[in-house]
Amino acid sequence: MEVKFNLNGLDVVYHVKPGEYLLDSLRTNGVKSVKKGCNASACGACTVLVDGKPTLSCSVLTASIEGKKVMTVESIQEEAAQLSEYFAKEGADQCGYCSAALALVVHALKEENPHPTRQEINDYLVGNLCRCTGLQSQGNAVEKYLGGKK
C-alpha cells in the first residue's frame, strides 16, 4: 500500500506492507538515524516526532501516519550539533546509540516547555534509556542547554 506523509519537510510516498511499522519503513527507505533498540516500546532509541510529538516509531503503523509530519534528527541538524556540545562538556555522550533520539526529545520538550525544571527534564526523558552514561550527566547537559548557560 501507499502512504503519503511529510518527512523532514519533504512530501514522500512510501510503499509499505500492511502491518509494517514506521521504524522499519524509515530504515528500509534509508533513514538510518532512527535506531532499533528493543522493538517493544521500551527503550526510546526509535523516537521520531509525529506532528511534533515524540513517538516510538517501532510501535506506530506506517499506515497511520498518512498525511502527518514526521521529523527525524535530519531536520534539526543545527540544534543537534549545539546540544552535542553541552553533552561533550558534561561527559554525557558515549556510544551515541541513544543520542539522535535524545536530540529529538529535547527539541520537543523545548517547544512544549522552554524552561523546564530538572524534574520535568528527567520525567520527559525517562523513556529514553541510556546504558552507557551515568544519566545525571545527560540531565545536566540538557538542563544547561535549555537554560542557555554554558
Next chain:
Amino acid sequence: MKKNFRVVNNVTPSIDGKGLMQGRSFYTDDLAQQNSLVIKLLRSPHAFARIKSIDVSEAEKVPGVACILTKDNVPHVPFTRAGQGYPEPSPHDKFIFDDYARYVGDEVAAVAAVSEEIALEAMKKIKVDYEVLEPVLDFEKAYENKSVIHPEEGIHEMFPIGFDPKKNLAASYEMEVGNVDEELKKCDYIVEDTFYSQAQAHAMLEPHTCNARLDEHNRLVVYSTTQTPFHMRRIMSKTLGLPVEKIRVIKPRVGGGFGGKQAFHGEMFCALVTLRTKKPSKCVFTREEVFGCSYTRHPMKITLKVGATKDGIIQAIDCRALSDTGAYGEHALTVFMIVGSKVLPLYNKVKAVKFGGHVVYTNHVSAGAYRGYGAIQGNYAVESMIDELAEKMGMDPIKLRELNSMKEKETSPIFEIMGEGTEGTAMIMESCKLPYCIKRGRELIEWDKKWPRKEVGPHKVRSVGCAIAMQGSGIPFLDMGSCTIKLNDGGSYMVTVGATDIGQGSDTMIAQIVAEELQTTVDKVIIYSSDTDLTPYDCGAYASSTTYVSGNTAWNAASKMRERLVKEAAEYMNVKVGTVEFDGKMFTSGEKSLSLEDLATNRLYNQDTRQIAVTESFHGHVSPPPFMAAFGEFEFDTETFEYKMIKYVTVTDCGTTINPMLAKGQVEGGIIQGYGMASTEEVIYNDKGKLLTTNFDVYHIPTRAEVGELVTEFADSYEPTGPFGAKSVGEIGIDTPPAVLCNAVYNAFGVRVHHLPITPERIFKAVKERK
C-alpha cells in the same frame, strides 16, 4: 614526571559525539548492503535435548529462501566464541551447530531468505526431532551431576584450565599463599559468610549485529559489533577453514559492548550464508535474543572466611567460589580467576590467602565477559565481609580498610601467582592513591555525620555504605596494540589503530595522545580504527586494556613520528639532527626554519619524495591497577523496604585522566550499571529453564527516575608506565555498588542481604528472619 599538558588531561569533546547526535549512520546495521539476505535463527525450546534429526525439506521449498544451515551441512570444528588471545584460556566446547541444544534458545538452524517474514515462515517449517534430556538448572548441583552437558567428542582445552566436561566442569582453579588454616587459628576475630550474585544482562542499547558481503576480489567482508575484530578474523579462519587473507572484519561505530560483544554471536552464520550464496547477508539479534541468547554475567556463589588479630590487621582470607558458565565455557576460567586476582590483593597485609573452586556448566544461556569480569562478584562478597568484620571488631569500617588496604610502593604475592588463566606477573604499585581516595570520599559523603543511619521522617531512614575496589590495566605480555601514523600534505596526521572503540571513546583518547606528543590539535589527527585490512593489529577492547595498552601504543608511535620528522627536517635544511627544534608547526635550527606543511609538501611532491610513516607496537610488562573508594547514601522506607539512591561518591585513582570527561563518563556509567546489578536487575527463569526477563519492560535497568546525585572525583596520580601517566578506567566503576548497597542496608536495618539484586522483598525477608 608530571608536565603541563595541552591536549591530554584537558576537556576534549569526543570526536564522533556531534556526528552521532546528528544521526550519521555508521553503526553496523546502518552499513548492511541493501537487499542483504536476512538470517533468522531457529532456537531450541528445550533447556537440554539431543537433536536426533532435522528436516528442512519443507522449509527449503518456501519461495525466497536462499540457504538453510544446520548441523548436517556446516563444518564440525570445536571452537570458542570468546574473543580472546591465542591459545584461548576458554575451552573449545562449541560447534557452529551441534547434536545437542544446551539451553532454551540455543541455535539449531539458520535460515537466510530475501525478507525477515519469509525467513520466519520457513523456520516454522523446519522439523526437529528432539530427545529431551534432563537439564541442570541449579548450578550448585551441576558438579558431577548425572546429566552431562557436554558428552560430545572432540571438545578440548587449549592448555590446562581444569576442564573436565564429564563432571560438568568448564574450568577449575586452586591457589594458596601461606597457610590459611594455621593463620586463622591465630586470629582473634573470624567472620564467615556466603554471597550469591546473579546473571546480569549487558543490555547495551545496540543489539548484536553483523552482516557480510563478498568484495570485488571475492573476499569475505564481515561488519560486526565486535570488541575484538582481530580475534574474530582468526577464530573465523580456523573454524571455517578459510585462510586469514580471505577475511576482512570491520568494526564500525558500536552502541555499547560491556564485554557482551567480546564474542561471536551471528557472525559464523553470516559468513557461511554469504560464502555459500555469494550474496550479502545480515543477522540482527532481536532484543529477546540479546537477553536470552547472547551472554550474561557469570552467576556466582562466594564463601569467605576472613580472620583478623586484635590490632586490626587482617591475617588470612579464605575464598571459595562457584561460578555458573551456562551452556558454554566462554571466559569461564579467566572471569573466575579475577574474583581472586583483582579483589584479594586490595588487602595485602595478610599472611595467608587461599582462593579456588569450580566453574560449572549448566543449561542456562552462556555466561561470558562482562565489565568487571569477576571483580564485581568478588567485590560484593569481600567488601561486605570487611564490614561484617569491622562490626564484629567494633571498628569503623573505613578505618579497617585504611589499616589493611594496598598503599603505594607495596605489592601482593597474588600478582605473581594469578594471571590470565596462567601464572601472573609480579609488580609493585608505582601509583596507588587509595588512602587519599578513601579520605576524600569520606569527606565528600560526610561519613562522620551520616554513619551508620539517620531517621529522616516517619518510616524513613537514610544510611551510608562504603567499599573500595581495584582492577587492572590490560594483560601483561599478552595484550598488544599497534598504531601507524603517516604524515599528510597540509601537515595533518592519519592515524590507524587496531584499538576498538565501542562507545567508550578510545578513538578520541588516542587522537589526544597523538596530538599531545606531536604538539598539534585533535582536529589535525584523523583516526581510523578496527579494520583487519586497513589497521595494524590490536587485541581489542577488553580487560581494561585500551587506555593503557592502545594508549601507550599511540604514544610510542607519535614519539617515533616526532623523531622521524626531526630527522627529515634536518636532512631538508641540511643541518645536524641534534640542532633541530620542533614546536608542532615549525622546525628551527639556528637561523634556518621550515614549516611542517612545507616538509610534507616537499616529501610528497618535490624532492626525495617518500611517504613519512611509522608503525609502533606496545605490550605491557605490568598491569597497574586503578583504585577507587566509593560511598553511597540511600533512603529506605522502613515499612515497604523500598529505597532510593540519594548520593554516590567515588574518588578514583586512574593515573592521569587522558580525557577527564570521558573518564568521568566511564566511572559514572559503570556505577549506574553496577547499581542496576545491585538493586533491580533481576534475572528470572521458569522451572523449565526458559528466561522470562527478555525485554526492558521486565528486566529493569536504571532509568533517569532512580539515579541519585553522582559525585565523581579523581585523585592526583601519575602512573610512570602509562601513557602520560594514565591507567585504565573502563571497568572499575562497576565494581562497588553491590557491596556499598549491601553495607548501607546493613547500616539501615542491621541485616545482611546475601543475594543480588537487593530487592525490597529480600530486605523484608532478612528483617523478618532476624525477628
